[in-house]
Amino acid sequence: MEVNKGSLGKIISSTVNQNRLEPDQIPELDLYIDQILMLFEDKLGETRRREKDKILTKSMVNNYSKEKMIRPMRGKKYSREQILQILIICNLKNVLSIGDIKQVMTLLMEEGVRSDGLEEIFEKDTVNQLKLKEGISTIVNGLRENYAEEMDIKALVSLLLSLASISSYCKRVSEAMIDSFFVQDEKTKPSSKSAR
Structure with a gap:
């Protein structure tokens, strides 16, 4: 099997440049769950790995609510703040455990972070994402230089290992940040031995 580096470049480019759901795309009006599901599907559908994968389901949102990861619902509609909370969860769930995400969301609510604060988080994230995309392109292009056209x-698996290592480093840093700054219960804090 031979793979052209140009084909690989297209995969990397399309993945890095996938759509995101931005706070300004979330209506100011409260939404029913079906409207939220359609919004997430419309804006984030291309991030699915497989066509049958779901970005968000009613069961997921119900579980987030039961676990107190989003503010309690009033009536049958979700507020903009709750939708922003769901968006944070969706962005983190591909990398972090639900337990870790719950720690983050719990502290956000305990600190009184409301809609404006959540929007500020996403504004900073947008800036970080632009820098991350530049960095990823630089890293991947640097890695690809080590291989023939x-x-x-063997070369493809070698590159795959390198990319997986980058992902692993980022995940471990994220977990260490949660363990250091978000875990408040001493019983659930990992011991220093388990810190990576």
């Missing part, structure tokens, strides 16, 4: 399976 036509890559065999």
Whole structure:
């Protein structure tokens, strides 16, 4: 099997440049769950790995609510603040455990972070995402230079390992941040031995 580096470049570019759901795309009006599901599907649908994968389901939102990861619902509609909370959860769930995300969301609510504060988080994240995309392109292009124009399976797996390592480093840093700054219960804090 041979893979052209240009084909790989297209995959990387399309993945890095996928759509995001931005706070300004969330209506000021309260929404029913079906409207939220359609919004997330419309804006984030291309981030699915497989066509049958779901971005968000009613069960997921119900579980987030039961676990007190989003503010309690009043009536049958969700406020803009709750939708922003759901968006944070959706962005984190691909990398972090639900337990870790719950720690983050609990502290946000305990600190009284409301809609304006959540929007500020996303504004800073947008700036960070632009820098991250630049950095990823630089890293990946640097890695790709180590390989011939036509890559065999060994080169492809080698590059895959390197990219997985980057992901692993970022995940471990995220987990260490949660353990250091978000875990408040001493019983649930990892011991220093388990810190990576």
